Amino acid sequence: xxxxxxxxxxxxxxxxxxxxxxxxxxxxxxxxxxxxxxxxxxxxxxxxxxxxxxxxxxxxxxxxxxxxxxxxxxxxxxxxxxxxxxxxxxxxxxxxxxxxxxxxxxxxxxxxxxxxxxxxxxxxxxxxxxxxxxxxxxxxxxxxxxxxxxxxxxxxxxxxxxxxxxxxxxxxxxxxxxxxxxxxxxxxxxxxxxxxx
Numbered sequence: 001x002x003x004x005x006x007x008x009x010x011x012x013x014x015x016x017x018x019x020x021x022x023x024x025x026x027x028x029x030x031x032x033x034x035x036x037x038x039x040x041x042x043x044x045x046x047x048x049x050x051x052x053x054x055x056x057x058x059x060x061x062x063x064x065x066x067x068x069x070x071x072x073x074x075x076x077x078x079x080x081x082x083x084x085x086x087x088x089x090x091x092x093x094x095x096x097x098x099x100x101x102x103x104x105x106x107x108x109x110x111x112x113x114x115x116x117x118x119x120x121x122x123x124x125x126x127x128x129x130x131x132x133x134x135x136x137x138x139x140x141x142x143x144x145x146x147x148x149x150x151x152x153x154x155x156x157x158x159x160x161x162x163x164x165x166x167x168x169x170x171x172x173x174x175x176x177x178x179x180x181x182x183x184x185x186x187x188x189x190x191x192x193x194x195x196x197x
Contacts, residue, residue, distance in 0.1 A: 018046035019176040030187040037074035054168050057121050058113050058133040073144035091195045094149045102138050109134035132157050151188035158184055
């Protein structure tokens with residue numbers, strides 16, 4: 001039994017490492033710690049490899065985007081404050097105009113990604129993969145801007161992703177996304193408390 005576990009670990013160590021960094025990323029983002037961005041960057045770089053091997057092509061592309069948005073978020077959290085007296089970016093709520101724009105962006109991304117996956121890849125879950133990818137693009141941008149509603153999107157995306165990864169047998173990632181779903185709920189509660197104070 002121990003030998004089987006060791007063999008499995010040796011064949012999945014990149015996914016396990018990505019899972020560990022992913023947990024650091026979410027915990028640090030809940031605490032609004034700027035080091036969430038380097039942790040997210042490492043997580044994403046490792047998941048590019050994992051998702052390519054599992055034929056989650058849209059998710060793989062999303063991880064490439066995450067690498068770049070991690071750099072953007074890192075910069076924006078450090079230098080995005082609205083006044084010189086404010087030392088860091090503060091949590092905000094979304095306004096109606098931004099919400100409508102982001103819903104349209106999500107819909108357009110979904111259609112484009114689904115078209116590519118259906119017509120040009122051997123993806124086994126093209127529509128679900130497209131939805132989680134499109135929503136994740138938008139949610140990550142919202143996190144970089146510290147818009148609190150990004151947590152609501154993550155709760156939905158993480159719960160759906162958990163089911164997809166279970167279907168594909170990516171068990172460490174299933175555990176990670178189960179934890180992500182719970183932490184997204186806690187993140188929303190924590191940020192809501194901070195926003196009120």
